[in-house]
Amino acid sequence: MMTPRPTLEGVAARAGVSRATVSRVVNGGSGVRQPLIERVRKAVEELGYVPNQAARSLVTQRTGAVAVIIAEPEFRVFSDPFFERHVRGISRELSANDLQLVLLWVEGESDHDRIARYLSGGHVDGALAFSLHSDDRLAQLIAHSRVPYVFGGRPAAFSSLGTPYVDCDNRGGARAAVSHLVSAGRSRIAHIAGPSDQTSAVDRAAGYHDVLVEADPELLQKGDFTEESGARSMAALLDRCPGLDAVFAANDLMARGALRTLLERGLRIPDDVAVVGFDDMGDVASGAVPALTTVRQDIEGMGRLMVRLLMRRLDHPEQAGADSVITPTVLVQRQSS
Amino acid sequence: MMTPRPTLEGVAARAGVSRATVSRVVNGGSGVRQPLIERVRKAVEELGYVPNQAARSLVTQRTGAVAVIIAEPEFRVFSDPFFERHVRGISRELSANDLQLVLLWVEGESDHDRIARYLSGGHVDGALAFSLHSDDRLAQLIAHSRVPYVFGGRPAAFSSLGTPYVDCDNRGGARAAVSHLVSAGRSRIAHIAGPSDQTSAVDRAAGYHDVLVEADPELLQKGDFTEESGARSMAALLDRCPGLDAVFAANDLMARGALRTLLERGLRIPDDVAVVGFDDMGDVASGAVPALTTVRQDIEGMGRLMVRLLMRRLDHPEQAGADSVITPTVLVQRQSS
Structure with a gap:
């Protein structure tokens, strides 16, 4: 048996108001007195009336x-x-x-x-x-x-x-960065990692370990992806391992912080210490002094x-x-x- | 006569599927085969069924x-x-x-x-x-x-x-800025206006004219709210009216641009030319050299x-x-x- 679908007219008849009033209430417009609004809503509920837009949405199941x-x-x-x-x-x-x-x-x-x-x-x-x-x-x-x-x-x-x-291929990108440093003859390669509750940081650290399976744990320092944490991490690494000759930072902002600390300590880049970042977004890496080698991901x-x-x-x-x-x-x- | 409201069960019976299947389809979930989805949608449409959330929204008319x-x-x-x-x-x-x-x-x-x-x-x-x-x-x-x-x-x-x-009171703020310059003894006060399709720019220019009813039209220059346009406008004003002794820019970014041009031309601020902006947002005005007098609006x-x-x-x-x-x-x- 086919139940006739409730219409705007049906709601108007049941509520004892005009079609225009129902339309205004149903479409959330203003200008209708509260008692009328309530009568219309009651009729809408009793009849199970669905306004056009909602009906369309129920059929196509799309809101756009x-x-x-x-x-x-x-x-x-x-x-x-x-x-x-x-x-x-x-x-x-x-x-x-x-x-x-x-x-x-x-x-x-x-x-x-x-x-x-x-x-x-x-x-x-x-x-x-x-x-x-x-x-x-x-x-x-x-x-x-x-x-x-x-x-x-x-x-x-x-x-x-x-x-x-x-x-993006965080792990593969990190592997490429560290392999590049190894190929360039670097032997004491440090890693400034990102926060461990973000998988991008975890995967980049994994890529570092893929290449340097037996990396000295002293060469690892955790930052929080900010430039400031990169500067602090670099200082801690230099204090602990003065002989390090390269650092791979898990993002460009931390790599910039590392550059700052290295320059402040009078170290030459890349002669004394080579630096590689990750992201290549905007001019963070390309505008650094010296310009940063990095791993580019296509964020857009x-x-x-x-x-x-x-x-x-x-x-x-x-x-x-x-x-x-x-x-x-x-x-x-x-x-x- | 009270038409019974169509229920989930009613839709299930009409479509010949389980209650759970109707629920999955109606809630947009996956895991239901296309022919079943179509049967359920047809039943929903024929019965004029409204799922709970939509029904609630029809009654309260609120989505949150x-x-x-x-x-x-x-x-x-x-x-x-x-x-x-x-x-x-x-x-x-x-x-x-x-x-x-x-x-x-x-x-x-x-x-x-x-x-x-x-x-x-x-x-x-x-x-x-x-x-x-x-x-x-x-x-x-x-x-x-x-x-x-x-x-x-x-x-x-x-x-x-x-x-x-x-x-915000764009017109009153502009009046205060220009009155301040008049009180300080400035007599050739220029205005760098914003784009005329924005009422904030129109209202700030109106405030300038409220105070300087007979302002020389040569002292008016239109910018586009960018720092660059402020610098260009200031240059045009100086070329046209070398004797000007103050400028009111319709926003701080343009005022900064004006400062730059004035300093490049060897003029002293505020001794030769006083500058006032509008907005006082972040450190645009307070961080300028010299720090900018401005009209503060509470944007937040x-x-x-x-x-x-x-x-x-x-x-x-x-x-x-x-x-x-x-x-x-x-x-x-x-x-x-």
């Missing part, structure tokens, strides 16, 4: 919008060039597919549930999330929201669950790939598996090595 | 999310400190009200319709929009979307329609006010009128005047 979630507070979102480049690639690719980007970020853990509600609320077709940390509950909430998603950067806890992600391209992966999951949900993409990295040689 | 729309392309959103501060105030105030901020920006005119669709699609409870230009169709689309909204900055075309907005506070104004419109739609807020500005005296 994709959430981009950055698991960092607002001040970092706007100050770190990494996010800008990542978002730029995503924005362009979504725009080319006539999808609306809606950007969300996370001020603190209290935002997690609200973001999960928004994702589950049917307001977006999919989600792209990055800068997730390994102790981050957000990754789980996103994975359980039933919205198709792709992560930027290899997720830590989810690697075994077939979580789709896009990352990774953003575009995240969108393409998500589109595939949207268009072919039945094929969605553990399809992740690792993009290649390239060693860029400059004066510092 | 607010759109923040910046009418600028991504690269400006991420590079101009004005947006960061504005968004920071908005983000904190929304978060305090347990509302989810979703940020949208505009790469080009082709994005306008998509943003209007998103706003009309019931995905947000309200919208906050800023950096709208006077020739911008987006302002009209937002106003017609039936979603409650508040603009940041006085809109040009809409001023007569009672559009709600938050702005304006963001918070936009949220409060929107909340009032959401909670009391029947009272919503042309309630706009103009926040005060303060003259901050430093070495340049």
